[in-house]
Amino acid sequence: MKKSGFVLGVTGPSGSGKSVFCSFFAKHNCLLLDCDEIYHRLIDGDTACSRELSLPENFGPGILDERGGVDRKKLGAVVFSPGAEEKLALLNRISHRYVKKSVYGRIRRMRGYDGAVIDAPLLFQAGVEKQCDLTVAVIAPKEIRTSRLLARDGIDRASIERRLDSAPDDSYYVSRADVTVVNDGSPETLEKAAAGILEKLRSIDERIGK
Numbered sequence: 657m658k659k660s661g662f663v664l665g666v667t668g669p670s671g672s673g674k675s676v677f678c679s680f681f682a683k684h685n686c687l688l689l690d691c692d693e694i695y696h697r698l699i700d701g702d703t704a705c706s707r708e709l710s711l712p713e714n715f716g717p718g719i720l721d722e723r724g725g726v727d728r729k730k731l732g733a734v735v736f737s738p739g740a741e742e743k744l745a746l747l748n749r750i751s752h753r754y755v756k757k758s759v760y761g762r763i764r765r766m767r768g769y770d771g772a773v774i775d776a777p778l779l780f781q782a783g784v785e786k787q788c789d790l791t792v793a794v795i796a797p798k799e800i801r802t803s804r805l806l807a808r809d810g811i812d813r814a815s816i817e818r819r820l821d822s823a824p825d826d827s828y829y830v831s832r833a834d835v836t837v838v839n840d841g842s843p844e845t846l847e848k849a850a851a852g853i854l855e856k857l858r859s860i861d862e863r864i865g866k
């Protein structure tokens with residue numbers, strides 16, 4: 657994948673504060689690629705991704721809404737239910753292909769930015785880290801993450817806890833990422849960490865001649 661500028665991969669468990677961390681880079685001339693947002697667009701309406709997910713051998717037409725797009729609540733009820741690990745893996749295998757194609761295409765066409773920041777909860781599972789110059793894991797205590805998701809997503813605690821339990825624990829991210837940032841709820845600490853990483857990436861680009 658040809659690119660102009662650095663590529664930073666940011667990952668971590670749901671509710672850890674990845675989006676807030678990544679927003680710092682968006683304010684400093686970086687292209688922000690939010691994989692969750694990209695995925696949501698890819699299943700909004702009668703799209704190639706929606707059609708593949710709704711095939712009978714995958715999740716069936718019952719996951720679709722009236723416009724032919726994927727109803728995320730219906731799909732979530734399937735893949736985050738107890739014992740649905742294979743269904744979740746199937747969803748990831750299908751969706752990753754579409755998301756990666758979109759992300760890599762936008763990076764290839766990137767012009768006028770210092771770099772790109774990929775906000776990807778499944779960065780390592782999808783193999784996207786191979787395209788990154790640096791990877792960062794943003795982690796936070798589980799109770800803090802639960803509180804954030806309760807406020808953000810408007811679903812019940814039991815559903816959130818099932819979703820969190822289906823994800824790897826912190827050690828998965830820490831052992832794979834180049835840098836770990838612990839988000840204890842202090843915006844100043846999070847911004848300071850982001851500023852240090854941005855400075856490091858810009859210096860790397862300068863040394864290799866960008």
